[in-house]
Amino acid sequence: MSTATVYTSAKPVGFSDQARLYIAAFIIVLIAEYIGNVAIPLGPAKIVLLPLLWALLMGAALGLASKRMPPGVSITSELQRSAAALLQPALLLFIAKLGLLVGGSIPKLAASGGGLFLQEFGHFFGTMVFGLPIALLLGIKRQAIGATFSVGREPSLAIIAERFGMKSPEGQGVLAEYLTGTVFGAVFIALLAGLLASLNLFNPLALAMGAGVGSGSMMAAASGAIAAQQTPEVAKDVAAFAAASNLITTTIGTYFTLFLSLPFTIWAYKVLEPILGRTTKASVTADADVGADVDHETPPLDIPAQVLVWVLVGVFALFGNWINYKVPATDPMALGGMAIIIGVVLVGYLLYRLTMRKLPAVIWVSLVGMALTYPAFPFSASISAMTGKINFLALSTPILAFAGLSIAKDVPAFRRLGWRIVVVSFAANAGTFIGAAIIAQFFMHNPGV
Incomplete structure (x- = not known):
């Protein structure tokens, strides 16, 4: 297969560098959630700038400024590739939360008629x-x-x-x-x-x-x-x-x-x-x-590394949820809800591996989440109440922070x-x-x- 893409050797970065990436993402999430929603009126319409957009823009700015920053602080191209690698496992938490929402809404989805399928x-x-x-x-x-x-x-x-x-x-x-x-x-x-x-x-x-x-x-x-x-x-x-x-x-x-x-x-x-x-x-x-200089290869992540991503992104989301949606990160219901979300990801990912990866992990994670909150499931009401303490937008902000931190590596080709x-x-x-x-x-x- 012919290709115009140059692949470089994408190796895992060191522990200290990886920690710097997580710290940068966490700080970005806190600032973005603190800024909150900003509405810009445009006549009869308006544009709403959400925390997830602030996170994306701040992450991109940090990556673009990396060459002008001290070595111990900059988000190097290796860290940008690492951020891209973290994006997919982090996204599974968001998918799990949405799956939990979908399960409880299946009656409404069914009542919407053929629009849900025909719109494809x-x-x-x-x-x-x-x-x-x-x-x-x-x-x-x-x-x-x-x-x-x-x-x-x-x-x-x-x-x-x-x-x-x-x-x-x-x-x-x-x-x-x-x-x-x-x-x-x-x-x-x-x-x-x-x-x-x-x-x-x-x-x-x-x-x-x-x-x-x-x-x-x-x-x-x-x-x-x-x-x-x-x-x-x-x-x-x-x-x-x-x-x-x-x-x-x-x-x-x-x-x-x-x-x-x-x-x-x-x-x-x-x-x-x-x-x-x-x-x-x-x-x-x-x-x-x-x-010519686009590098799609990202460092490999083993299962322990992915579990770390799920836990840390869950913690980031809890703090963002606290800042913007006023649910304390130490709230037992919120902690239980996040534990369920992470559990959904773990079970979905396990099914993905057990089925020889024939279906994408996002599908398995979605199905597990939907099953837990489907009205016929015995504990659906309790699970919905606990996971409902976590706003789905709070989970999207860390994801867009990692997306922003990964952008700078693609800018030379984009120009x-x-x-x-x-x-x-x-x-x-x-x-x-x-x-x-x-x-x-x-x-x-x-x-x-």
């Missing part, structure tokens, strides 16, 4: 419908296929690499989408989701379904921005619907993308390029190797992309969110029970 067509075709015409009008050629057939996360990279190779124009396009999503994806989708929520054009549950784009960090950012503008009860439903949508996207997304989205985007490119295509400087320079491909990436991300929300709005029933 918006996720997988919205990227192309919004992004491809803009790419062609801006003079981008076959790179537009890779950039707009899906939200460019790791599965999309694998699909394009297998079909075309990463040195192909399609490979350059998906890599550009991947980099833009990594650097700006969570910020962009959170601002867009918050703006749309403030306009009251959509049912918040339709927007929540749109938030399940298949990226954990982007889903956390979008659902948080929507939930922040709702009542506490509706905010819980927003989290549940976003989690259910994201689970569906994660489960069938690779197959849907491979067999439907990509072939349809290739066909649409052949039809639309003669009509909308232009030849610009972007058409000539797009063949540059945009991924070479050019503004056109960034615009196309934003259009594709907006398309997957808005497309799904429109379909959900049209087909869903109001599940208010």
Whole structure:
């Protein structure tokens, strides 16, 4: 398989360096939660900046400033790769919390009608419908296929690499989408989701379904921005619907993308390029190797290291929950709730390993959480009460802190992309969110029970 990516040897960092990374993340979480929600009015609409966005921005700033900081304080490129490695296990805690919310909301999910399933067509075709015409009008050629057939996360990279190779124009396009999503994806989708929520054009549950784009960090950012503008009860439903949508996207997304989205985007490119295509400087320079110094490899994490991640991120979230949601970190119910969340992750991860990793760990963790709070489960009410003490947004802030700390390593490659491909990436991300929300709005029933 051809590839334009350079892989370096990603080795585990030392204990003191790892401790510095955790301390930096903890401080970022405390500051971000202390700042809290900041609403910026825009006429009849508003943009809400959440703690998770502050955490992402502060983490990115710290990584970008690392070369100007003393060696014992800076977040080096090795630590940035380590932060990227911690992101996935940390995300499992957030998935567990959402699974616990989904279990108790299954009756409402069932009452919502076909919108929850049909909106997936918006996720997988919205990227192309919004992004491809803009790419062609801006003079981008076959790179537009890779950039707009899906939200460019790791599965999309694998699909394009297998079909075309990463040195192909399609490979350059998906890599550009991947980099833009990594650097700006969570910020962009959170601002867009918050703006749309403030306009009251959509049912918040339709927007929540749109938030399940298949990226954990982007889903956390979008659902948080929507939930922040709702009542506490509706905010819980927003989290549940976003989690259910994201689970569906994660489960069938690779197959849907491979067999439907990509072939349809290739066909649409052949039809639309003669009509909308232009030849610009972007058409000539797009063949540059945009991924020459992109390093996707992250240090390996054994099981004890992952358990440490779950415990420490749980502690970070407890303090953030205390600052912003006024539940003391020492509250027995909160401590019990966090223990349950960590337990859900442990059991889900064990099932993932026992089944030879045939299904992603996020699916197992989600299913375990859903089972514990399903109304028919004997202890569901008690488990819901305890885990309900932990706001799902408090768990998202540490995740976005690690995401921010990992961003700087990708900035050199991102700078070479050019503004056109960034615009196309934003259009594709907006398309997957808005497309799904429109379909959900049209087909869903109001599940208010």
